[in-house]
């Protein structure tokens with residue numbers, strides 16, 4: 446509470462809209478909607494196991510997680526997933542399917558819509574730890590380490606019980622082909638401080 450209008454700078458006032466108490470501008474139509482953030486994560490199948498990274502930053506320092514992170518406003522989630530893999534495991538990953546979409550409720554920050562993909566390392570190239578990882582390693586699906594985030598545990602659970610697991614990834618067709626479609630020219634890479642998930 447205690448925010449200001451992005452249009453006119455006036456202090457926002459609380460009003461009930463569609464049954465929710467929201468901060469709105471008394472002068473114009475601005476509403477501070479409480480929207481979720483979108484994140485993407487990938488279960489990367491590699492060398493018969495799953496690629497996990499040991500985190501070198503908080504939250505979850507020293508614990509393991511899937512490669513993934515927040516989706517930028519101008520990014521397709523699939524492209525964000527591939528970018529995060531490049532940043533965190535230093536490898537080009539091909540997405541091979543959609544595992545699921547998850548709501549991660551939070552009370553002290555924006556809730557998260559998590560989109561989880563299956564993927565594999567392109568050309569079976571080597572993987573290595575990016576700056577936010579102490580190390581990356583391939584784990585057998587039946588001997589996974591302690592996972593940093595409940596949402597990633599849920600994704601791994603879904604993966605381990607999915608009927609497609611272990612099956613040779615079928616080429617994606619139709620709408621699914623967008624998963625691996627080359628993105629339009631990306632423009633200059635914008636680096637900015639990473640947000641915690």
Ligand SMILES: [Zn+2]
Nearest residue numbers: 450453470473
């Ligand atoms: Zn205003």
